[in-house]
Amino acid sequence: MKEKTTYKWGMIGCGSVTEVKSAPAYQQTDGFELFAVMGRDLSKAKDYAQRHHVPNVYDDADTLINHPEIDAVYIATPPDSHEYYALKVAAAGKICCIEKPLAPTYEACQNITAAFEARNLPLFVSYYRRSLPRFLKIKEWLDQNKIGTIRHLHWQFEKPTNDLDKSRAYNWRTDASIAPGGYFDDLASHGLNLFTFLLGRIARAEGIAENRLGLYSAKDSITGKWVHESGVSGFGSWDFGAEQRQDVVKIYGNEGNITFSVFGEQPIVLENDEERIELTIEHPKHIQAYHVENMKAHLNGEGEHPSKGASAAHTSWVMECILQNKIEVINN
Template sequence: MATDTDDTPVAWGVIGCGRIAQQFCADMSWAHNGVVRAVASRTLAKAQHFAERHHIDNAYGSYQQLLDDPSIEVVYIATPHVFHCQQSIQALKRSKAVVCEKPIAVNLYECQQLFQVARCEKVYVMEAMWSYFLPAIKQTKAWIDKGVIGELRCIEASFGFVAPRDLQGRHFNKALGGGSLYDIGIYPLAMAAFLLGEFETSWCVENMVTNHGVDSEVSFTAQTQHVQLSFCCSFNRVLANELVITGSKGRITVPDFWQAKGCQYWLNDGSGDAFIDQTQGLGYQHEAIQVAKDIRKQRTQSNVMTLSRSLWLQQQMEKIRSELIKS
């Protein structure tokens, strides 16, 4: 493995050729310390088309071929949820660092097994919670840490859109880990943990809509550390799609918080301020840049999106899912 003084760009391989993989590779144009060297799909033609579009040197018609490529240092996994754990383990056992799209597993047991392999192999692994690395989210946290809006009172977040009613697609296909909670409900949970740290609480599921055997919409609330949490995720309708943090002195709003490009605050006296992210791209490069730094420093996990945080997220989603079953 390269030493922490090595400034050679980290070589990435991408597994999966869907929308998120497309966005990730497009944003890698602005990652100075990393380059995508290979892409793999279940069909060679799809991989070749993807590689041509993103100017990637190597295209493979199987995931195993990419894992066998000795030049690849880190693998970005962007396949449907149910494949994340198995593919991550396969990559780790080939001594490839792993950045896996969220959710990194579909249950707590899978997550624990995956991280056990990572510890045994002593190889880097991180759940791709890219939102944590966005400048606007970091600015939001800085305002809160400085006490700009005072003592936190409430965190509200919603993420909703009208998903295609394709029963073979990942949103509504139970066999692919479909459902709004694991796909997009994880983002409000992740934001709560980013702002408050990992906490113990019980969740109340206030509303749940099912379509085709999966949760297509979930509203869930909790109280922790004197802060009220109120979240909603939906595949059925467009929601406000923002993060609102209310404190004793004012509030912060973050539009489209999972891919935030800006944030602003208003104080009770009418004053306020705003932050606009001027960097190019959607924002995946911020995550990739930090991962490359971690790998060059021979770390086995991120100190931003830790393994503990991923386990916590799985625990919370299982709690919420258990309430869904009772509903």
Template sequence: MKTITWGMIGCGDVTEVKNGPGLYLAENSKLKGITNRTKSKAVDWVNRHQQGIVYESVEEMLKDEEIDIVYIAVTPDKHLEYAIQCAKAGKHCLIEKPLALAYDEGVAIREAFREAGKKAYVAFYRRNLNRFIKINEIVKSGKIGKVSQFHIHRYVNPLTDFGAWRAKPEISGGNVFTETDIHILDYMDELFGEVKYFQFMKNSLNGNDFDSLVVNFQYENNIRGTGNWLYNAEVTRDVVEIIGEKGIVSFDFFHNDTPILLETKEGREEILLDDSIHVGLAMEQAIVNELNGIGEFHGNIDNALRTLKITDIIYHSETR
């Protein structure tokens, strides 16, 4: 089996534990080298991880014929530029989420890779974690019967919970909802397919960006759901409930160390599963396998575009 060789653009926090180590820990995978706009940071990363070399520039990396795929691990404002460069260089690509600053940029990225005949993946790693595979299994196996609805409750305070750059739309494409909580919408896409219709209300309680959002969704098979987001909460909550005719499965979305709760007439079951601290490893292994002709990666750029379109519409609508 071929060893898939990676290059990496950027070496920020997301590459330290989450997604960087998987490039060299996955089977039949190796990290050839990285590049960063501040070279000293790239040198430091390579020395600490004892992996790869440092390229002087993105252009130098893309000229390396050994590299099969590039991980774009920078903020969304740079995704379009680097993704287009990768496509033109004939490289597959793993792009950090969200795919782009806006939906039209995401479409441009998809078309560039289609034209190049190369794969473009988006780093929605939760689809490949044991925890979320188990939830998927519970929902689709019929353990809770036919699903009719779901409810998302997400109450946080981004002033303390998230880095400031996420609140700068020129860098993140929006705010915490568009940059971080798009993970939730991506997983609903994994479970229920495409959103056929949605309506929403949002307002601002602090005079700045919107911090209160309520969304009603209608998916395929007439599955309906609600999403409630509050971004100035002193008391936090992070719960998704999926309701079927025979039971309920509920779980914290962003806290992998909490149990999945399964409730049926047989009783209440708590399911706690372990995943690697390198949460991107399973995703990266699936990508390597697919590039070697084994299996199929969960999710693709079309899935990512569907969720990006929703967050784009919500973010750019008028706040009331």
């Protein structure tokens, strides 16, 4: 893609994820401008635009997508609307970044990626952990064979119910029509996507997904196992009604292991026969900063962005295999 001095972005959706995590990163990246924001509630969108100093505000997505000055669109809405908006962006011939997960179903993910591939348009997905220094250090250790031949990965994640769950108030993150796996879709997707970044694509996956608490329509207790194309095995368990929070990943090699958290900022730990390294690598204030900077580099031909449509769709395929309580072998 031809380098531009400034890429003007339009943002669809102005929910909590955009307040600190993402929108400021677009504004602070040299060569990017957050030019417009759209929200279905115009008064809320205007308030957001005023607080974040966004010059243009709309309550109609088509107006934003087809604005002649807008080069790229960031879709920051709940997953059930991603396909709808993404196909419009592709038809308009615009660059796109979509929040994760890419869509509630693998079929919808395929529709999205096919639309952008057909028009040779860049499609990014906000799996920003692939760009964070914390996880790049882990990838560096793995690439340097610091723990020898990698054999297995284990992730245990537990989270207590929150007040919203207990009150049975509506939450799209636990609505099975939008997020079939509940918090699994929102949170486990980050880890599973990260593991394919670190260890390669997954060849087959299976799982057991249940609703044990009965507080909402989505699943709340999931176990899954998978095998990467490299032969590395993986196992994960996710409990969203636990007594206390826990988030521990351990990668086992024949000469050592690496331990870390997907969401916390606890030290990452490397242990082998020769050394024990414990590093604290903090996240940036706006956690999508490196992800957004990498988009600019990609668009200007200065590097390959690590999180694009195909890898995000692959993550959705893995999650779908685990949630459907059956074994599936990769066909994508």
